[in-house]
Amino acid sequence: MNYLKKFNNNVAMVIDNEEKEWIVIGKGISFGKRPGDKIVTSEIERRFLAEPSQDFSYIVQTIFSMDAELIEAVNEMIHEAELVIGVKLKDKNYITLLDHINFALKRTSEGIEYSAPLKWETKRLYPKEYQAAVQSIGYLNQRLGINLPKSEETFITMHYVNAQDGKEKLEQSDRINMIVRMIMTFVSDEYQIELDEESTNYIRFVTHLRYFIIRQINNESLKDSSLDRDLMMIIKEKYRRAYEVALGVSEKVRREEDWEITSNEVLYLTIHIWRVTSVDDE
The missing domain is CATH 2.30.24.10 (CAT RNA-binding domain)
Structure with a gap:
């Protein structure tokens, strides 16, 4: 060239x-x-x-609305983030994030902060991308002498999630977060307790739910033959209340999402529900 x-x-x-x-x-x-x-x-x-194209007009507008120092800082930020998430951002994702950062800085300078929905779920469901986002904000704050709000951690996390081929896109991520919250709320209401969101068992349950939901979306439910039948009966008897709530979760997602949940999935849900509603945490 x-x-x-x-x-x-x-x-x-x-x-x-x-x-x-x-x-x-x-x-x-x-x-x-x-x-x-x-x-x-x-x-x-x-x-x-x-x-000439609409996309190119957007690219030009985004690039030339930013000063050289900011572009250099965001380049460095994205390069370091790519090392953490193990994926190189496509040009389209790069420009979208560049645009987001530019407006985030303008909002911050004007004292405007947008609240980030489902912050906790985003942090737990996408730990690698969240780590990259926290690192990115720390870098920008230090490099540019600014103080981006904590809500940006969630927004930038979702940009990194959305940038990855073969994984959940932003719309799917929102759906996963919504279903996780729905199930957690259902379990909490059934037991009439407030679940400890910082507990190890809660984190394990959220992680399980993430992959459970992805399996459902991809039509990859666990087969009923993968668990020993005697073990299944023991779990049902020993954790009867948790099993009943797991059946309730199964019915709820059947109604809300039109998913048919296998008995194996129900049993895994049972174990996690029992753990997350127990007083003791490992």
Whole structure:
């Protein structure tokens, strides 16, 4: 690629061997360059084909509404986050997150904070992405001398979740969170107790529910043959109340989600319900 012109030190217009123009982003990619200079591929962190489209207009608007220091900071932030989540953000996700950060900074400077729904569930369901989000906010706060609100942890977590191929997209993540909360509320109401959200057993239950829900969405329920029949009878008898509530959960998701829950799934739910409603926690 050959350099055409500078937008700022981190953003340039280039042209490839097929005469196609691109906007490229990379740390110091424009520094000291003159028209016609070669651009080394390793210098490019993101590239966007410069052709008329609604998406490209959005890309241009987003990039050029941000100053060079902010773009460089977000590039570094995303690079470190990608190492944590093990996935490279697609260009579309990158631009969406860039836009989000830009507006988050503007809201913060104006003293505006949006509340983040299902913060706890997001933290527990997506620990790797949440860790990356906390790291990202800490980096931006230190680098830019700002103080982004805690609610951004949840918002940025969901950006990292949504960026991953082959995993739950943002809409599915919202659905998973909603169903987890519905089940937890049902169990709490049945026992008429407030569940300890910081307990180990609660965390284990949420983790189990996440994979339980994903299995249902993907039509991958546990087969009834995977548990010994005698063991199934022992669990039913020993944890009778928890088993009844598990059956209630099964009926609720059948009505709400049209899912048919296998007896094995019910038994695993029984064990988790018994643990999360017990006084003692490991």
